[in-house]
Amino acid sequence: MKNILIIDDDREFVQELEDILKNAGHSVDIAFDGINGFDLIKKGKYDLILLDYKMDKINGVELLKKIKVNNLTGKIIIISATVNIETCLEEADVKDLVVTICYKPFNIENFLQKITSI
Amino acid sequence: MEIVEIEKKRKILEIFFVSVLISCISIISIFHFRLFYFLSEILNIILSFILFLSVRDVRKDVSLRYLTIIGFSYFYISIISIISLASLEGLDLTAGLNNYHLMQLPLAGSFIQAGSFLAAAFFIDKKANSNFVFFTQTLCFFIILSLILSNIIFPVENINRSVPVLLCNIIEYFNCFLLIIALFIFFKKRQFIGQFIFIIISISIVISFFSDLFYVMDNNTESIICIAGQIFKILPAYLVYKIVSEQKIEKINKYEEITKILGEKEEMLRMILKNLPIGVWILNQKGEIVDSNPESKSIWKDCSYISYDLSNRRHNWMFDSGERIIPSGWDIMKVIIENEPIVNCNMEIFTKDGLLKIILNTAVPLKNSENQIIGAVVIIKNITSRFMREKRIETSNILFRLLEKCLTLREYLNEALNLINQLGRFKYSGIHLLNKENEISYESYTGFIEDQNNFIRKIKRHSDIEEIEYMTKGGSIYFNNLQNEKIVMDNSGKDIGFSSVAIIPILYGSRIIGVIHLGDDKGLRITSNFIEFLEDISPIIGEGINKYYMDEKIHRTQKELELAGRISDIGTLTATIAHEIRNPLATIKMAAYNIRKKSQSPNIEKHISNIEKKISESEQIINNLLFYSRINSVEYQEIRIYDILNESLDLIMERFKSQDVDLIRNYNLLSDKIVECDPVLIRELIDNILCNAYESVTDKKGIIEIGSKYINETIYQIYINDNGNGIDEEDLKRIYEPFFTNKKRGTGLGLCVCKQIVSLHKGEIQIENNKNEGITVNIFLPYKRIFE
Numbered sequence: 001m002k003n004i005l006i007i008d009d010d011r012e013f014v015q016e017l018e019d020i021l022k023n024a025g026h027s028v029d030i031a032f033d034g035i036n037g038f039d040l041i042k043k044g045k046y047d048l049i050l051l052d053y054k055m056d057k058i059n060g061v062e063l064l065k066k067i068k069v070n071n072l073t074g075k076i077i078i079i080s081a082t083v084n085i086e087t088c089l090e091e092a093d094v095k096d097l098v099v100t101i102c103y104k105p106f107n108i109e110n111f112l113q114k115i116t117s118i
Numbered sequence: 119m120e121i122v123e124i125e126k127k128r129k130i131l132e133i134f135f136v137s138v139l140i141s142c143i144s145i146i147s148i149f150h151f152r153l154f155y156f157l158s159e160i161l162n163i164i165l166s167f168i169l170f171l172s173v174r175d176v177r178k179d180v181s182l183r184y185l186t187i188i189g190f191s192y193f194y195i196s197i198i199s200i201i202s203l204a205s206l207e208g209l210d211l212t213a214g215l216n217n218y219h220l221m222q223l224p225l226a227g228s229f230i231q232a233g234s235f236l237a238a239a240f241f242i243d244k245k246a247n248s249n250f251v252f253f254t255q256t257l258c259f260f261i262i263l264s265l266i267l268s269n270i271i272f273p274v275e276n277i278n279r280s281v282p283v284l285l286c287n288i289i290e291y292f293n294c295f296l297l298i299i300a301l302f303i304f305f306k307k308r309q310f311i312g313q314f315i316f317i318i319i320s321i322s323i324v325i326s327f328f329s330d331l332f333y334v335m336d337n338n339t340e341s342i343i344c345i346a347g348q349i350f351k352i353l354p355a356y357l358v359y360k361i362v363s364e365q366k367i368e369k370i371n372k373y374e375e376i377t378k379i380l381g382e383k384e385e386m387l388r389m390i391l392k393n394l395p396i397g398v399w400i401l402n403q404k405g406e407i408v409d410s411n412p413e414s415k416s417i418w419k420d421c422s423y424i425s426y427d428l429s430n431r432r433h434n435w436m437f438d439s440g441e442r443i444i445p446s447g448w449d450i451m452k453v454i455i456e457n458e459p460i461v462n463c464n465m466e467i468f469t470k471d472g473l474l475k476i477i478l479n480t481a482v483p484l485k486n487s488e489n490q491i492i493g494a495v496v497i498i499k500n501i502t503s504r505f506m507r508e509k510r511i512e513t514s515n516i517l518f519r520l521l522e523k524c525l526t527l528r529e530y531l532n533e534a535l536n537l538i539n540q541l542g543r544f545k546y547s548g549i550h551l552l553n554k555e556n557e558i559s560y561e562s563y564t565g566f567i568e569d570q571n572n573f574i575r576k577i578k579r580h581s582d583i584e585e586i587e588y589m590t591k592g593g594s595i596y597f598n599n600l601q602n603e604k605i606v607m608d609n610s611g612k613d614i615g616f617s618s619v620a621i622i623p624i625l626y627g628s629r630i631i632g633v634i635h636l637g638d639d640k641g642l643r644i645t646s647n648f649i650e651f652l653e654d655i656s657p658i659i660g661e662g663i664n665k666y667y668m669d670e671k672i673h674r675t676q677k678e679l680e681l682a683g684r685i686s687d688i689g690t691l692t693a694t695i696a697h698e699i700r701n702p703l704a705t706i707k708m709a710a711y712n713i714r715k716k717s718q719s720p721n722i723e724k725h726i727s728n729i730e731k732k733i734s735e736s737e738q739i740i741n742n743l744l745f746y747s748r749i750n751s752v753e754y755q756e757i758r759i760y761d762i763l764n765e766s767l768d769l770i771m772e773r774f775k776s777q778d779v780d781l782i783r784n785y786n787l788l789s790d791k792i793v794e795c796d797p798v799l800i801r802e803l804i805d806n807i808l809c810n811a812y813e814s815v816t817d818k819k820g821i822i823e824i825g826s827k828y829i830n831e832t833i834y835q836i837y838i839n840d841n842g843n844g845i846d847e848e849d850l851k852r853i854y855e856p857f858f859t860n861k862k863r864g865t866g867l868g869l870c871v872c873k874q875i876v877s878l879h880k881g882e883i884q885i886e887n888n889k890n891e892g893i894t895v896n897i898f899l900p901y902k903r904i905f906e
Contacts, residue, residue, distance in 0.1 A: 010701060016708035023715060081700035104704035105737060108711045 002115065003045065005029045007037030007063070008052035008079065017050070024112050034058025038066055046074055048118060053080035064094035075099045075118055079106075397498040400484070403491070405451045417477060417500045418467070453481045453494045464505070474645035476505040506647060510654055513537065517658045527666035534659050538634065542648060544618075546637035551663065552630065592653030593630070596620035596644045618644045622652045626660035634659075692743040699740060707733050727776060734773050738809060745802055745871045752796040752878045754903050759793045759800070760785065763836075766804040767824065774812045777820065784825030788834065794903040795879055803875045806868045807838050807895050814842025814892065833881075833898050841892040845885070853885060880904040 031037035397414025
């Protein structure tokens with residue numbers, strides 16, 4: 001049972017993911033953009049943050065930078081359809097914040113296992 | 119001819135005139151002695167006058183012949199004076215010895231004078247080489263002698279003896295003596311003494327003139343004629359003196375000087391000939407060598423032309439082939455026969471130790487003053503090294519031009535071979551190229567039939583190991599067997615045989631990339647400098663060949679680049695599309711997952727699994743597209759290949775769990791092996807191949823075996839074997855081409871990606887149809903990363 005924040009602008013994806021996570025017994029908060037997500041991170045205490053890499057307004061990397069600047073902590077999993085984003089993370093010097101990266105479309109069972117184990 | 123005729127006629131007339139004259143005088147002497155005496159003195163005058171005229175004429179061009187005439191003339195005069203002396207005393211020729219002592223001296227003097235004049239005339243005549251004069255004068259002498267003998271008793275005429283007559287007679291003695299010495303010294307060429315003697319003679323003649331004069335004053339008027347005779351004697355004597363002192367001696371000196379100069383000149387010419395750096399021959403009209411210089415001998419020294427032995431010279435032109443070239447068959451005879459100079463004509467000769475010499479010949483006809491050809495001068499020059507150098511440059515240039523002219527390697531080699539044929543004129547010639555495995559990958563040859571060609575190959579292989587000692591420095595092998603015994607090196611050469619064979623390596627750098635081979639069965643000699651020449655140009659041919667290899671490579675690379683460019687464009691597009699599709703795919707996948715969870719209905723389950731399967735297929739397509747456009751580098755990690763295989767297999771089984779397939783794992787060999795590779799790429803590789811395998815067995819019970827084999831310490835093999843439908847043989851060639859597929863769906867990139875992954879790892883992939891059914895994919899990969 002984990003407190004999870006999903007930050008993703010793909011509403012259908014978020015809905016399905018929320019369903020899956022809730023079914024798995026986790027509690028889920030949602031933010032549809034980076035700014036909103038950042039506010040939630042500042043306010044609440046989440047065990048895990050699922051962050052989309054590519055978003056409008058503020059994208060994943062920028063959000064991560066913001067988190068780092070504000071000295072906020074939290075286990076962050078990046079969810080992305082784009083491969084090879086490690087380099088982008090490294091360039092922005094935010095890799096240390098990221099626990100793991102899940103490439104879309106991922107294997108749901110494995111994904112759930114990973115969340116539980118973290 | 120005419121000159122000789124006239125000379126003969128003149129001689130006959132001379133004999134006739136002299137005979138008639140002497141006969142007339144003799145007949146007169148019988149009837150009237152005084153008249154005879156008178157006539158004899160007249161004759162004396164005439165002779166002296168003739169002498170004077172002749173000597174005057176010959177002053178311009180003195181000849182010994184005229185001196186002969188002078189000698190004989192004085193002889194006659196002496197005879198006449200004997201007769202006159204004998205007649206004056208009325209004595210016979212011998213009587214004077216007994217009766218009148220005073221007459222002994224003039225008589226004997228006249229005899230000696232006559233003898234000495236005759237001897238001198240003979241002597242000069244012999245020198246002058248005019249025997250005709252000798253015979254004429256001898257004949258005259260005998261006529262006179264017979265006349266004297268027929269008139270032994272002469273009419274007696276009383277004459278008073280007086281001192282002047284005695285003086286005259288004594289002077290005659292002295293005269294004779296001096297004349298003999300003069301002639302002797304004259305022919306010994308002591309010119310100064312000769313001059314002196316002639317002066318003395320002249321003085322003695324002057325004295326005898328005065329003695330005669332006194333005699334006349336003593337009332338012997340008839341002796342006036344004698345004085346006239348003496349006077350005329352002085353003139354020729356003086357003229358003879360002039361000839362000898364001025365011209366004759368001068369001529370002799372001139373002749374000696376000219377001889378000396380000529381000798382020096384000849385010596386100089388000889389020296390020039392001897393030291394000339396070019397060879398010179400002097401030929402006679404028959405084309406035989408009459409003179410030659412040392413250089414010409416050294417040029418021909420070691421050649422099949424054997425010697426300069428004069429007695430044997432016609433047989434010198436023996437070539438090893440047994441062909442004989444006689445001088446008349448020689449090109450240089452053209453110069454003598456047709457009067458046509460040969461200028462800078464090249465000639466090839468072979469030396470005994472197998473060298474080819476190139477000789478530059480120039481020959482011009484030798485003509486005498488009447489423009490007749492009497493022989494020829496031949497100038498020869500050894501231009502072998504220059505010729506070879508020029509030929510090398512020329513051939514290199516041609517070979518370079520060929521590179522532009524010939525579009526293909528085949529064309530180039532054919533042209534190069536033509537060139538070698540033109541130079542060498544061998545009956546058989548060929549070029550063989552070797553590939554990296556030392557197999558003959560290309561051949562071009564003329565003359566050789568297939569069997570002979572095998573023979574050449576055998577020589578080549580033979581030579582690599584055992585025949586090293588025959589090799590030249592450049593690595594060529596050649597044989598000459600000019601006894602017409604065919605070389606048989608191997609059974610395959612038995613039927614054909616060659617009289618000469620050569621193999622020359624074609625080098626690129628230090629690597630042998632092919633061979634040139636030459637052969638002849640007619641005794642054409644392979645010379646060591648021709649081999650050297652070929653060794654020199656072979657690297658140029660090598661470069662040429664390599665250029666075509668490079669062209670081919672560039673062409674191939676260009677094609678690859680073109681494809682890569684095309685793929686790269688497609689890559690950018692597909693990457694964008696793939697990313698955009700992955701997002702909805704993820705949502706669909708999760709939605710399906712949620713549906714399954716929520717419905718828990720077996721009716722829906724079937725549809726859900728279809729959706730999942732198709733999602734998985736889509737993922738695979740996207741992955742391949744992305745991979746194809748993305749992969750170009752390998753990120754090496756040290757991993758257990760065994761684990762990767764297991765993961766891949768687990769995943770694939772999961773993906774194709776609806777399909778009835780026996781997946782046999784047979785790769786325990788790799789269980790503890792750590793290999794260096796890119797795990798992502800290797801996973802992709804295995805996924806792709808297994809996917810193909812699964813797809814090929816959809817319509818039956820599938821058996822897929824994945825296993826490994828040990829190859830060596832550096833390479834391992836993974837094979838994936840299925841019992842599917844296999845691949846058409848025709849398609850087998852094209853399966854690695856991007857976008858080639860015979861599936862209804864699919865990008866046609868799967869195996870292309872596989873090939874790329876394997877070659878990025880410096881491995882190899884082979885796909886072959888099984889004997890019964892299905893295919894086997896063999897992948898060979900190195901354990902350790904291979905650096906370029």
